[in-house]
Amino acid sequence: MTGAVAAASLQQTTASAPAAVAAAVTQAATQLTPPTLLGFAALLSRFASLTKTQTTALCVLLAAAPVAWQWNEVRAAGKEAIAMQSGLETSRAREERLSSETDRLRAESARLSGALTEATQAQMRDEAALRKFETLGARIRSLLTDSNYRWPEDLPYVRIPKSVLKELGLQAMFRSSGTVSEPATEILGMTPEERLVTERTLGNYWNGVKSLMAASAYETNMPVAQAGRLAKTVIIPPLGQELKTLAENTRAQLTDRLGAERENMLFGGWDEGAIQIFWPGNL
Incomplete structure (x- = not known):
């Protein structure tokens, strides 16, 4: 019921x-x-x-409920689509960064591989040069100690005892400017640094000699050997202890740089403080 x-x-x-x-x-x-x-x-x-108007409003409300629900669903789906699109763009950007990083790592790997190859080749060249140097060193040592020494045709140097070098009597081993001659440089085995210091020391020595000579020189009227010839004579007396002190200081500096043996071959005799210069001139 x-x-x-x-x-x-x-x-x-x-x-x-x-x-x-x-x-x-x-x-x-x-x-x-x-x-x-x-x-x-x-x-x-x-x-x-309810009145008719209220009933109509209620029916409209009931009819609009599914539409509102569907609109909410569409809106939620739109938000989800936007979120998915944003995530997709983020993933794409991450993928591009990873791709760029991969390319960079590949280039770095190729560079390191090339550097490794070059280093390996350089090491091989160094080892080959070291073997040649060791071979040459062994040969030189054998030439220095071989009692049956012979003139080597394929080498730019020969073995000469130091005692023989002292008897060679090389002339003009250094000039008044202090410059050491090339033969003297070769015989004494000077390094570029040794030659630079030696030439500076010898130049200072000669400058000191010239200063002493200028301070002691005096002019005199000596009879001329040939009649009718005008001459001017300047005499430089022995420079004495000052020259000896200058020569001794120079010898000590050269010994400190070259050692006693090479200093004696280069400056031997000069350290006695004796010097003689002939400088003829006519007016």
Whole structure:
């Protein structure tokens, strides 16, 4: 009987409501269980008390509910699509960075591989040069110690004892400017640094000699050997201890740089403080 009352009430309310909504509500009411149907009948009783305008508004609201739900779903789907697009762009940017980093690492790997190859080749060249140097060193040592020494045709140097070098009597081993001659440089085995310091020391020695000579020289009128010839004579007396001191200081500096043996070959005799210069001139 309750179901009949509910159906009657439903028919009264649907008179002013759209047919589709009324049919949907009627179908839903027929599917309810008795306890639920009692509550639903009470609800329909309240709906029956509504005016036609209120009933129409309620029906419009009920009809708009699915549209609102669908709009929310579309909006949520749009937000999700935007999030997915943003994630896709982020992934694409990350992929580009990784690709760029991969290219950089490949280039670095190629560079290191080339450097390793070059270093290996350089090491091989160094080892080959070292073997040649060791071979040459062994040969030179054998030439220095071989009692049956012979003149080597394929070498730019020969073995000469130091005692023989002292007897060679090289002339003009250094000039008044202090410059050491090339033969003297070769025989004494001077390094570029040794030659530079030696030439500076010898130049200072000669400058000192010239200063002493200029301070001691005096002019005199000596008879001319040939009549009718005008001559001017300048005499430089022995320079004495000052020259000896200058020569001794020079010898000490050369010994400190070259050693006693090479200093003696280069400056031997000069350190005694004796010097003689002939400088003839006619007016």
